[in-house]
Amino acid sequence: MTEYSVVLTDDAEDQLADIWISAAHHRREVTAAQHSIDLRLARDPFEKARHVSEGLYCTAEPPLVVYFAVDQSKRVVEITDIYLRSR
């Protein structure tokens, strides 16, 4: 089965950059979570995902939560928003 391509919107890229800058004391956790989410979304975006609203899904890998949409025909996962959960 072909993997999904995972892309970030500009907003999501900015959010991730802000999180990384502000998370000085747990950058390693943020990086590891992002990596883990990328792998999971590429393999199967619906694994451990919640359907939040029409066409929008959410998945978490502490401390990150990402919101994303899936284009099945193009096999693309688009991450639209990322946020850092409270500790």
Added chain:
Amino acid sequence: MIYFDNAATSFPKPDEVYRAMDQFARTSLANPGRGGHKMALAAEMALDDCRHRLNQFFHGAAPERFVFTLNCTDALNMAMKGALRAGDHVITSDLEHNSVSRPLRAMELAGHISLTRVKADSGGTIDPDTIRNAMSPNTRLVALTHGSNVLGTVQPILEIGRIVREGDSMFLVDAAQTAGVIPIDIQAMQIDLLAFPGHKSLFGPTGTGALYVGPRAQVGAWREGGTGGDSASETQPREFPYFLEGGTPNVLGVAGLAAGITFVEERGLGANHAHEVGLIERLWKKLEELPGIELFGHRDFKRRVGTVSFRCDALPAAEVGAILDQAFDIAVRPGLHCAPYIHRSLGTFPDGLIRVSPGIFSTDADIDQLVDALREINAG
């Protein structure tokens, strides 16, 4: 006004709660999950974040197992009416609030379930062995309060949870008086269903509460309707929390609740408990010196929350409450406290007792003012 009715709802709320709600209401008060725009997502993130906080706070199995409700009564109804089937046996106690007693009694009267109501001892504590002895092969649910809203006595739910699990029943805990002030570890205490308000010792606004539904618990859909995602499904999506969360949630209240949880975590449950219990211990000792006052519940303050109930020989509870309010500007709760069974057991039915429940913002001076007022009332 000196406010001693924190067992009903905490007041005032911490400033952080007011500020968080004001900011949220002005910037992010959209409908969570009903659209992918920025404001809807901000609202969705507020819910997600609070669920995550609750899961950490109570050590649940997963954030999505926390379902937001209107209050603790709502959560208890969802748990009991959702979990019980015809022919089930249920064990409860005489300490319970009507939010537990009434739904169970109604189901019993309808012939839907059989019910055993165990009695607390004279100090206001349930002996775990009474639960063990009441268990039968068809016991599906044990529904108990963690802290009596009349006596303030804390129940041994760790021991009871173990007994319930041995019997393969479900354990429902009503944490109305303890969530935020006594540590609750869902997994260690083997709790299957935990109902709690957001507006008492967690310092959220009224209109907030939650039900934790553990992996062993099977409950039916409650309030069916829109959930945002999966609109094509003809019935309620089975996925938690949406299965139990039809309709627009009180996201503004949840934003306040999250700020309340932060406040509790920063101060520490132990500090809040010590403060409230210190105040009731002070009150207890001073009331013991007044003639014609009878105090109820055991004296082991470590096993209590910040609630004391007493009777005043000079006047019925309702009159004492009214005088304290009108002549002294002190708010207490007289009467039966929505818990008639324990008042029958105590012999205080139907007049009830005067309940005093100070909060974390109450002071020694407030307690002393109440005692002075009671001394005056007592003297006629």
